[in-house]
Amino acid sequence: xxxxxxxxxxxxxxxxxxxxxxxxxxxxxxxxxxxxxxxxxxxxxxxxxxxxxxxxxxxxxxxxxxxxxxxxxxxxxxxxxxxxxxxxxxxxxxxxxxxxxxxxxxxxxxxxxxxxxxxxxxxxxxxxxxxxxxxxxxxxxxxxxxxxxxxxxxxxxxxxxxxxxxxxxxxxxxxxxxxxxxxxxxxxxxxxxxxxxxxxxxxxxxxxxxxxxxxxxxxxxxxxxxxxxxxxxxxxxxxxxxxxxxxxxxxxxxxxxxxxxxxxxxxxxxxxxxxxxxxxxxxxxxxxxxxxxxxxxxxxxxxxxxxxxxxxxxxxxxxxxxxxxxxxxxxxxxxxxxxxxxxxxxxxxxxxxxxxxxxxxxxxxxxxx
Amino acid sequence: xxxxxxxxxxxxxxxxxxxxxxxxxxxxxxxxxxxxxxxxxxxxxxxxxxxxxxxxxxxxxxxxxxxxxxxxxxxxxxxxxxxxxxxxxxxxxxxxxxxxxxxxxxxxxxxxxxxxxxxxxxxxxxxxxxxxxxxxxxxxxxxxxxxxxxxxxxxxxxxxxxxxxxxxxxxxxxxxxxxxxxxxxxxxxxxxxxxxxxxxxxxxxxxxxxxxxxxxxxxxxxxxxxxxxxxxxxxxxxxxxxxxxxxxxxxxxxxxxxxxxxxxxx
Numbered sequence: 001x002x003x004x005x006x007x008x009x010x011x012x013x014x015x016x017x018x019x020x021x022x023x024x025x026x027x028x029x030x031x032x033x034x035x036x037x038x039x040x041x042x043x044x045x046x047x048x049x050x051x052x053x054x055x056x057x058x059x060x061x062x063x064x065x066x067x068x069x070x071x072x073x074x075x076x077x078x079x080x081x082x083x084x085x086x087x088x089x090x091x092x093x094x095x096x097x098x099x100x101x102x103x104x105x106x107x108x109x110x111x112x113x114x115x116x117x118x119x120x121x122x123x124x125x126x127x128x129x130x131x132x133x134x135x136x137x138x139x140x141x142x143x144x145x146x147x148x149x150x151x152x153x154x155x156x157x158x159x160x161x162x163x164x165x166x167x168x169x170x171x172x173x174x175x176x177x178x179x180x181x182x183x184x185x186x187x188x189x190x191x192x193x194x195x196x197x198x199x200x201x202x203x204x205x206x207x208x209x210x211x212x213x214x215x216x217x218x219x220x221x222x223x224x225x226x227x228x229x230x231x232x233x234x235x236x237x238x239x240x241x242x243x244x245x246x247x248x249x250x251x252x253x254x255x256x257x258x259x260x261x262x263x264x265x266x267x268x269x270x271x272x273x274x275x276x277x278x279x280x281x282x283x284x285x286x287x288x289x290x291x292x293x294x295x296x297x298x299x300x301x302x303x304x305x306x307x308x309x310x311x312x313x314x315x316x317x318x319x320x321x322x323x324x325x326x327x328x329x330x331x332x333x334x335x336x337x338x339x340x341x342x343x344x345x346x347x348x349x350x351x352x353x354x355x356x357x358x359x360x361x362x363x364x365x366x367x368x369x
Numbered sequence: 370x371x372x373x374x375x376x377x378x379x380x381x382x383x384x385x386x387x388x389x390x391x392x393x394x395x396x397x398x399x400x401x402x403x404x405x406x407x408x409x410x411x412x413x414x415x416x417x418x419x420x421x422x423x424x425x426x427x428x429x430x431x432x433x434x435x436x437x438x439x440x441x442x443x444x445x446x447x448x449x450x451x452x453x454x455x456x457x458x459x460x461x462x463x464x465x466x467x468x469x470x471x472x473x474x475x476x477x478x479x480x481x482x483x484x485x486x487x488x489x490x491x492x493x494x495x496x497x498x499x500x501x502x503x504x505x506x507x508x509x510x511x512x513x514x515x516x517x518x519x520x521x522x523x524x525x526x527x528x529x530x531x532x533x534x535x536x537x538x539x540x541x542x543x544x545x546x547x548x549x550x551x552x553x554x555x556x557x558x559x560x561x562x563x564x565x566x567x568x569x570x571x572x573x574x575x576x577x578x579x580x581x582x583x584x585x586x587x588x589x590x591x592x593x594x595x596x597x598x599x600x601x602x603x604x605x606x607x608x609x610x611x612x613x614x615x616x617x618x619x620x621x622x623x624x625x626x627x628x629x630x631x632x633x634x635x
Contacts, residue, residue: 089535103539
């Protein structure tokens with residue numbers, strides 16, 4: 001019985017620069033054909049991790065395996081890894097086709113097969129007929145496509161993406177996210193993507209690893225990560241989330257009552273270690289909260305309270321309210337209204353009622369307690 | 370409205386004043402070189418090419434010209450690898466004593482040319498190469514090397530930091546990556562620097578004055594010597610030759626790197 005070998009495996013990989021531990025004991029495996037996104041704020045160690053996999057930096061401890069082989073002593077030019085760099089790093093003195101042919105030449109492909117291969121990859125990234133263009137003659141999106149084709153033309157075991165989309169404007173970025181997904185699925189190439197963009201992570205990935213301060217916070221598929229964030233950090237990093245601090249007053253299995261300000265809120269936790277009377281942190285997604293004019297009843301919600309609109313932002317497809325609740329000690333609660341066209345608008349300083357259910361108030365043990 | 374208009378007038382006045390002030394000597398020399406008279410004056414007394422014809426017959430100037438060419442070529446050939454590699458090393462790689470090396474290489478800029486010239490004269494005399502022509506080229510290379518390094522550094526700084534990593538990622542070992550990616554990518558800077566070095570060496574006077582004697586005198590020194598005796602329009606003609614060479618260099622630069630500069634601005 002042999003289970004299929006993971007394309008990439010990291011075992012306890014750490015990296016220190018002087019006294020700074022940029023990456024702390026990261027382990028994961030990545031099966032063939034899947035897309036992993038490493039998501040985290042800038043400086044969380046995600047790019048360092050990627051550079052170690054590519055071979056530009058060596059781990060201080062731990063080992064990286066590619067196709068089951070340890071690669072610490074393998075220089076980057078002997079690894080079968082394609083990479084799309086943040087600023088693309090296309091070769092400015094070459095044409096698009098020459099850029100795509102470069103890895104084939106360096107990896108000693110039969111010269112007779114190179115033009116055909118280049119043509120095929122130009123087609124895959126939808127740049128047919130553009131091969132003779134110089135890099136500076138191409139638009140930003142086209143340069144992206146050349147960089148993708150260059151990283152893939154030699155059929156690498158693994159594709160690495162180092163935030164290549166971060167420089168693009170929103171519309172082009174969203175277009176390229178779908179484009180990456182299409183190409184990735186067409187070629188079934190195992191991919192590791194690094195980004196600080198939560199939307200990109202959710203759109204592009206089979207699996208997401210959230211990092212902060214060099215350590216893995218949570219690894220899960222996008223749906224689980226969004227629905228069941230394992231910590232306050234993950235909950236606040238993905239989605240628009242209100243954060244509340246309070247004291248657990250009554251715990252029954254997963255149900256927790258939390259005293260926040262003068263209110264007792266009902267929430268839910270997956271953490272069995274939370275004790276009665278302990279300080280806890282609560283996270284609440286903006287789309288789980290409903291908003292009504294003051295005085296309107298909504299007995300169906302587990303938590304309901306009065307508040308005042310502090311801010312309202314119209315985003316076209318939705319309305320974002322920031323509501324201040326005196327009972328919660330003025331902590332701001334974010335609320336999405338997804339049908340602003342058919343609902344009443346609440347103006348700044350309007351009195352409103354907001355409500356949500358216990359299952360949507362995620363309770364975590366205080367991280368700095 | 371009037372404010373903007375006034376500003377335009379003032380700015381254009383300054384621009385034109387500067388343009389005229391800068392080009393007037395050149396225009397006067399240009400005119401004077403075509404005179405049919407026997408003294409340098411502007412406007413010229415009639416038009417002729419006789420001073421250019423005479424120049425062609427003056428073996429002193431012709432030899433000095435060829436020597437200057439020789440010196441400039443040596444200076445350029447030495448400065449290309451020295452300046453390119455130094456600039457690459459200092460801007461691209463984390464090397465020890467980086468700042469110290471940088472300061473050392475830029476030292477020629479802070480030392481007066483008279484001091485450099487005198488110093489080289491003494492050193493060259495000690496090692497018994499004073500009086501030969503090639504050391505002049507080396508000397509000029511030393512004092513002008515910062516220009517070469519600046520030209521290359523400017524190009525290197527405009528490159529993506531990950532260019533060599535990208536090459537390695539494509540499967541290129543370090544030497545291969547250097548030859549096929551780094552070097553071609555910095556070529557615009559190298560060409561700019563090389564032409565600059567050539568022109569600077571071609572025009573250099575003060576240090577050459579120290580390093581040459583009557584047998585190996587270069588063109589700028591030769592002109593200076595002539596001025597001290599008698600000023601004739603053939604000097605104007607020599608100056609025009611200089612201007613033509615400089616213009617040729619600019620044209621060459623435009624042809625060779627014009628497109629690449631375009632690329633850098635992207």
